[in-house]
Amino acid sequence: MTTGVGSTEPEKSGGADLRGAGAGSWEPVIGLEIHVQLKTETKMFCRCRNGFGGEPNSQTCPVCLAFPGALPVPNRRAIEETIKLGLALDCTIAERAVFHRKNYFYPDNPKAYQISQYDEPLCARGHLDVPTEHGVTRIGITRAHLEEDAAKNVHVAASGRIHGATATLVDFNRCGTPLVEIVTEPDIHDAETAKRFLQLLRQTVVELELSDAELEHGSMRFDVNVSVRPAGSDELRTRTELKNMNSFSFAAKGIEREIARQIRIYEDGGVVEQETLHFDPAHEESPPLRSKEEAQDYRYFPEPDLVPVEPGKDLVDRLRATLQVLPGARITRIAETLSFYDADVLVTGGLDRLWTSLVDAGADPKEAANVLANQFVAAGIDPGTVDAGELAKLVSARAEIPRAAFDEALAKVGERGFSADPYLEQKVVADTAELDPIIQRIIDANPAQAEQYRSGKEGLLGFFVGRVMKETGGSADPRVVNERVRALL
Amino acid sequence: MARITRDEVLHVARLARIELSDDEVAKFQEQLANILEAVSKVSELDLSDVPPTAHPLEIANAWAEDVPRDCLPLDEVFANAPDRDGDYFRTPPA
Amino acid sequence: MTVDTLRLSAEEANGLLTRREASSDEIYRAYLDAIGERDPELHAFLYVCENDPGEGIPIAVKDVIGTRGIPTTAGSKILESYIPVYDSTVIANCRERGLRVIGKTNTDEFAMGSSTENSAFGPSHNPWDPSRVPGGSGGGSAAAVSAGLAPWALGSDTGGSIKQPAALCGHVGLRPTYGTVSRYGVVAFASSLDQVGPVARNVRDCAFLYSVISGRDENDSTTVDVPAVELPTAEDLKGLRIGVPKEMNGAAGIEGGVTAAVQSALELAESLGASVEECSLPRSVDYGVACYYLVAPAEASANLARYDGVRYGLRDDGADFREMVMKTRDAGLGDEPKRRIMIGAYALSAGYYDAYYGTAQKVRTVIKREHDALFERFDVLVSPTSPTVAFPIGAKIDDPVAMYMNDVLTIPSCMAGLPGLNIPCGLSEGLPVGLQLIGPQFGENTIFRAAHALEQAIGFDVVPERLR
Numbered sequence A: 001m002t003t004g005v006g007s008t009e010p011e012k013s014g015g016a017d018l019r020g021a022g023a024g025s026w027e028p029v030i031g032l033e034i035h036v037q038l039k040t041e042t043k044m045f046c047r048c049r050n051g052f053g054g055e056p057n058s059q060t061c062p063v064c065l066a067f068p069g070a071l072p073v074p075n076r077r078a079i080e081e082t083i084k085l086g087l088a089l090d091c092t093i094a095e096r097a098v099f100h101r102k103n104y105f106y107p108d109n110p111k112a113y114q115i116s117q118y119d120e121p122l123c124a125r126g127h128l129d130v131p132t133e134h135g136v137t138r139i140g141i142t143r144a145h146l147e148e149d150a151a152k153n154v155h156v157a158a159s160g161r162i163h164g165a166t167a168t169l170v171d172f173n174r175c176g177t178p179l180v181e182i183v184t185e186p187d188i189h190d191a192e193t194a195k196r197f198l199q200l201l202r203q204t205v206v207e208l209e210l211s212d213a214e215l216e217h218g219s220m221r222f223d224v225n226v227s228v229r230p231a232g233s234d235e236l237r238t239r240t241e242l243k244n245m246n247s248f249s250f251a252a253k254g255i256e257r258e259i260a261r262q263i264r265i266y267e268d269g270g271v272v273e274q275e276t277l278h279f280d281p282a283h284e285e286s287p288p289l290r291s292k293e294e295a296q297d298y299r300y301f302p303e304p305d306l307v308p309v310e311p312g313k314d315l316v317d318r319l320r321a322t323l324q325v326l327p328g329a330r331i332t333r334i335a336e337t338l339s340f341y342d343a344d345v346l347v348t349g350g351l352d353r354l355w356t357s358l359v360d361a362g363a364d365p366k367e368a369a370n371v372l373a374n375q376f377v378a379a380g381i382d383p384g385t386v387d388a389g390e391l392a393k394l395v396s397a398r399a400e401i402p403r404a405a406f407d408e409a410l411a412k413v414g415e416r417g418f419s420a421d422p423y424l425e426q427k428v429v430a431d432t433a434e435l436d437p438i439i440q441r442i443i444d445a446n447p448a449q450a451e452q453y454r455s456g457k458e459g460l461l462g463f464f465v466g467r468v469m470k471e472t473g474g475s476a477d478p479r480v481v482n483e484r485v486r487a488l489l
Numbered sequence B: 001m002a003r004i005t006r007d008e009v010l011h012v013a014r015l016a017r018i019e020l021s022d023d024e025v026a027k028f029q030e031q032l033a034n035i036l037e038a039v040s041k042v043s044e045l046d047l048s049d050v051p052p053t054a055h056p057l058e059i060a061n062a063w064a065e066d067v068p069r070d071c072l073p074l075d076e077v078f079a080n081a082p083d084r085d086g087d088y089f090r091t092p093p094a
Numbered sequence C: 001m002t003v004d005t006l007r008l009s010a011e012e013a014n015g016l017l018t019r020r021e022a023s024s025d026e027i028y029r030a031y032l033d034a035i036g037e038r039d040p041e042l043h044a045f046l047y048v049c050e051n052d053p054g055e056g057i058p059i060a061v062k063d064v065i066g067t068r069g070i071p072t073t074a075g076s077k078i079l080e081s082y083i084p085v086y087d088s089t090v091i092a093n094c095r096e097r098g099l100r101v102i103g104k105t106n107t108d109e110f111a112m113g114s115s116t117e118n119s120a121f122g123p124s125h126n127p128w129d130p131s132r133v134p135g136g137s138g139g140g141s142a143a144a145v146s147a148g149l150a151p152w153a154l155g156s157d158t159g160g161s162i163k164q165p166a167a168l169c170g171h172v173g174l175r176p177t178y179g180t181v182s183r184y185g186v187v188a189f190a191s192s193l194d195q196v197g198p199v200a201r202n203v204r205d206c207a208f209l210y211s212v213i214s215g216r217d218e219n220d221s222t223t224v225d226v227p228a229v230e231l232p233t234a235e236d237l238k239g240l241r242i243g244v245p246k247e248m249n250g251a252a253g254i255e256g257g258v259t260a261a262v263q264s265a266l267e268l269a270e271s272l273g274a275s276v277e278e279c280s281l282p283r284s285v286d287y288g289v290a291c292y293y294l295v296a297p298a299e300a301s302a303n304l305a306r307y308d309g310v311r312y313g314l315r316d317d318g319a320d321f322r323e324m325v326m327k328t329r330d331a332g333l334g335d336e337p338k339r340r341i342m343i344g345a346y347a348l349s350a351g352y353y354d355a356y357y358g359t360a361q362k363v364r365t366v367i368k369r370e371h372d373a374l375f376e377r378f379d380v381l382v383s384p385t386s387p388t389v390a391f392p393i394g395a396k397i398d399d400p401v402a403m404y405m406n407d408v409l410t411i412p413s414c415m416a417g418l419p420g421l422n423i424p425c426g427l428s429e430g431l432p433v434g435l436q437l438i439g440p441q442f443g444e445n446t447i448f449r450a451a452h453a454l455e456q457a458i459g460f461d462v463v464p465e466r467l468r
């Protein structure tokens, strides 16, 4: 178990400094609640299209508008995909699952109840093993259940903020689309693990092809519960809930900030109040809006318009058979060859299968990982379109061909019929006899910079190297240029 | 357990979003108390080991295939709408 | 030829059509004329259709059943202006057979009541005695069929809303097995109890209409395939095992005239070859009403929450969403829905769920098991449908608990999801007495057969004496 609040993230995040006096004596307790939008063809309880776009309210029907008399009919595929996710999370699949009504009034909730699951969810008691640098951290999954999404409210006001709105406009297109809600045990004790868990979960649902899980589109959303307690105790103190975060690093920062705040309160002899922190995803820098939680009484009861779901062994076995090796296991396996960090980046970036192909085709594992995690990602190419053999040739020749040629080739590596050969013929210029006159000419043309460099401003080295690379059209070997600029200056 | 306090009447009225005047609170408090008195009879039975029945039909797995059907045209979507702003339903601010 | 709507059964009206003795329009107009003549006194209809399309005979439809393009108010101010943009499945089924909606009939608001006095648009009146209630909640459909304003009608039954008005108005009404008739498009009261059913002048019409509206519907997850309906022809009851639950025939509050009429019908049944034996439902009758008035309000509290003034129906002003919703619901809902919504919310709320709703669900199991056990020994159970004949308008309206006891005999089988049918079996104080036949799950054909034979033997004239 992790103690203290130290982060294991290689690049230190800009979060609050938690190593102040006494910080080591507090243990954060973090639980997550994640909603993932399933990418079925139709909604959860009606056969309206489930998808983005379309004029407001154009993807609606009597059921998702809650017209009098309309009744829900569950989507078989949504049920199956939830079971699949449950299996991927090592959950027990219920022999009998029941939909419940969760009652509350809001403009985006047209029935004034959400059909959800309560004490008989489809999936329960699972876990996700999150690989870390120091081995695997097992995060318990309390449950994964199926429910319907709400409509979209647009709060119309001059300021664009909720407060002071003059009207609420409602678009029911999203209303009733299938959502899987995943709830973790409070097994997470630092922001970095929370972030890793979320990334791994995201990759898992994407690979299962259940969801696009795009944070920016809201097809994956999560709330974080944070509390702290004296290290070594097992009490559960008052927690605050962080809502509306739209990126994993933003979440990690928010968690660290909240942990620090709670520690400060306790150390000042105060009491943490139960409240919800609403972040404004559009303005990451603005402080979260805090709201006291109104005592909710959702009056859950079994949804009488629906009958139970009894998946049966055959269905569960059939779905289990479709599961491939999951991302967590692949990180652990790849970390035997690469650093944990590289393995994590490759897998959660959806690049590890291509990496494996590159290595199989003869590329150096570390080189291949570097190229994929940097230039390849930057070029925005779909890994599925790439001929691994050609890319492997390119990776292996990276040091020998001009940078410009490499970049150009990489940009085209996803094109049909791409061949690396024309680029491999271009050779990098490493001959000092050829390079020195050019370098000297550039030094002479920039006497002021040269003087500054000599008086200790070493950062100007890059200025000269850049000029040389430009002058040579990128064909110079940067390593040699570096060396020679230093020498000639 | 048959009593219902004034505060409880106000609480359930709020939960159900029903505005009650003071006179109504008093009237409903008395009527609800009488009804609760009558329905509390269910607690007389020994129900240990009796499972609940949520539904009289003993069937499971009634579902539909994931195949789209036509949605409503917008004029039907809004045919009964009390207030509309473009293609949105409009309500006072939430 | 003149169409005598007071006397005509649906089967006979249809016969006029097929033999080309009258056109669909002539028949439709005859009923419109009857409505024009007698409905001002009875107020059976909330809306009359001038010329609904179709080639067949008319049908009256309880106003909780959604009809495309035709107002559907559920007897509530909150839906006063609501016109559905889609047909309920039962209406679609009727239209497929050419049936023409002649109008929407009065109902207690959201089908909550036993007298139709809870309609926001004023009560209906009993055709046998307009100073009395026609029963409820389907009093409008009952009065319409009884007074010859429609050859038949659709009703809906949650705890007795088809059977009890049929008893009080002296005709036939079936509450089908739960799950045999689609609820899609029907304004919901209590989803695990609501069933649409036929209201008719005789058992054959009732069976035929049931065959039209029943069957699995892909838009209602709680429907199932239904055994083929057999139109009854039997004249005797040979081999039929009738159970007579003593609690349902000796319950407190059953009027002497009611007991006597049912008793003589049972003697008639024996003479037609049935075996009649006393049996017992010890807890179903005692606890049924309490159980029902927890389960139904709990479900109703959620079902009626959608009337929030956003997408349809009444909207009252408010500074914010919450205030608008509270004012809308205060203005739009009557006292009975308010009472039941609050009871339901209370029964489901934190701290009370186990004691109320949770306990009621277990009592429901007890009721179901008691009935299941009896149907191992009997083909049908028989009792009075209503403990009393039609009571005067206003007699019980100020005492909700007394009103709830009207349904003491119809509720238990509803809780168990079982079919029940009312036939008139005689008069008491000049008013009809109803007899209820309860069958096992999917036992409609048995009920039809028994009810038809009994109906023939009893020979009750369904035309109210004062209209003959």
Ligand SMILES: [Mg+2]
Pocket (backbone or CB within 6 Å): A116, A147, A181
């Ligand atoms: Mg949820």
Ligand SMILES: [Zn+2]
Pocket (backbone or CB within 6 Å): A043, A046, A047, A048, A059, A060, A061, A062, A063, A064, A065, A176
């Ligand atoms: Zn829809």
